[in-house]
Amino acid sequence: MAAQDHLDRWLDTALNEYSNAEAPLGFELRTIARLRDQRSAKYRSRAFRLAAALTVAIAVVLALRWSHAPIASPPLVQARIVVPAIEKVSFISPAPKARRNAAHESVRGVPIVATPLTPQEEAILRVGRNAHARQLAFAPPVRRDLTQPQDPLDIQELDISPVGKEE
Amino acid sequence: MRDGGNVLAVRLWTKTSDETALETCVREHGSMVYRIAFSVLRNPHDAEDAAQETFLRALRSGKLTDVTDSKAWLAKIAWRIALDHRRPAGVAIDAIAEPISQLPDAENELLRAERTELLHQLILSLPRELQDVITLSTVQELSGADVAVILGIPEASVRTRMHRARALMKEKLETRLRSRSAERS
Numbered sequence: 183m184a185a186q187d188h189l190d191r192w193l194d195t196a197l198n199e200y201s202n203a204e205a206p207l208g209f210e211l212r213t214i215a216r217l218r219d220q221r222s223a224k225y226r227s228r229a230f231r232l233a234a235a236l237t238v239a240i241a242v243v244l245a246l247r248w249s250h251a252p253i254a255s256p257p258l259v260q261a262r263i264v265v266p267a268i269e270k271v272s273f274i275s276p277a278p279k280a281r282r283n284a285a286h287e288s289v290r291g292v293p294i295v296a297t298p299l300t301p302q303e304e305a306i307l308r309v310g311r312n313a314h315a316r317q318l319a320f321a322p323p324v325r326r327d328l329t330q331p332q333d334p335l336d337i338q339e340l341d342i343s344p345v346g347k348e349e
Numbered sequence: 350m351r352d353g354g355n356v357l358a359v360r361l362w363t364k365t366s367d368e369t370a371l372e373t374c375v376r377e378h379g380s381m382v383y384r385i386a387f388s389v390l391r392n393p394h395d396a397e398d399a400a401q402e403t404f405l406r407a408l409r410s411g412k413l414t415d416v417t418d419s420k421a422w423l424a425k426i427a428w429r430i431a432l433d434h435r436r437p438a439g440v441a442i443d444a445i446a447e448p449i450s451q452l453p454d455a456e457n458e459l460l461r462a463e464r465t466e467l468l469h470q471l472i473l474s475l476p477r478e479l480q481d482v483i484t485l486s487t488v489q490e491l492s493g494a495d496v497a498v499i500l501g502i503p504e505a506s507v508r509t510r511m512h513r514a515r516a517l518m519k520e521k522l523e524t525r526l527r528s529r530s531a532e533r534s
Contacts, residue, residue, distance in 0.1 A: 189526075193518060195464065196465065197468065197487050198489075199461055199465055199468075200487040201384050201385075202384075202489065203383070203387045203396070205379060209397060210376055212401070213400065213404055217372065217375070217408055220408060
């Protein structure tokens with residue numbers, strides 16, 4: 183019985199001592215410092231991830247905006263409409279001006295149509311026509327003997343004065 | 350936007366309070382966590398590493414404000430980490446005590462170291478389920494209820510296993526003493 187008590191006491195003592203170890207000096211401080219390090223590392227990691235996500239988001243937004251820019255830009259469309267109209271007007275405008283000048287230079291108000299002749303040639307032709315017409319108008323009527331057969335090739339020559347020496 | 354800011358502020362406040370609470374826990378339960386780790390690992394350096402890892406894991410889990418019994422929660426984490434760190438080939442018993450020359454009463458410490466070594470051998474000879482109960486019950490800060498929570502068994506089972514473990518150890522100790530006295534005679 184005494185031996186059993188002795189064994190019980192021995193066991194109690196040994197069990198009490200078994201895990202009765204004091205933590206090393208500065209254990210708590212070292213643990214808290216490690217926890218703070220871990221926390222700051224976690225915050226740094228979070229900040230880095232946030233910055234990376236923001237950069238990606240900004241890049242995506244800018245890329246989307248640039249891809250739609252040519253369709254949405256109004257100044258370029260206006261330029262395309264206006265510029266050809268100006269070119270057309272400036273190109274065609276000399277032609278009517280030339281015609282107006284021709285009408286002013288026309289003789290006796292007779293309108294002059296577009297012709298391949300030069301103005302000098304036109305003037306010569308006009309003078310010739312007018313002189314012939316005047317001669318026909320003032321020429322004495324030729325009496326024809328209608329009983330005699332007519333020769334179609336018998337053309338009576340007219341006396342036409344040279345150009346510039348008209349009456 | 351204002352609601353989002355409030356939510357963020359609340360979360361930040363909760364985080365800060367969580368970390369402050371954890372630092373309080375280190376001061377309050379640090380030695381208990383260290384002893385649990387030491388009871389399994391039997392080495393001061395390994396025990397300190399395991400204890401620090403316990404608090405780091407608690408910080409990472411972020412559930413400190415939700416835990417009702419932080420002591421049992423930390424003890425459970427410490428127990429699991431210590432088991433993970435335990436070397437499979439057994440424990441070096443020479444690492445239990447500090448160098449004898451540095452201690453005030455060398456003779457007492459020598460006796461103590463011998464006792465601890467013998468008890469350690471007795472514990473290792475027990476079945477695994479009894480080993481766990483007797484190891485945890487040696488930690489002063491843990492009651493039978495705490496041991497039951499850590500191991501996930503009823504408190505009555507803890508008492509039964511403790512009784513069985515003690516009986517087995519006493520039996521083995523008695524056998525050893527008899528054989529030693531027979532050797533002497």
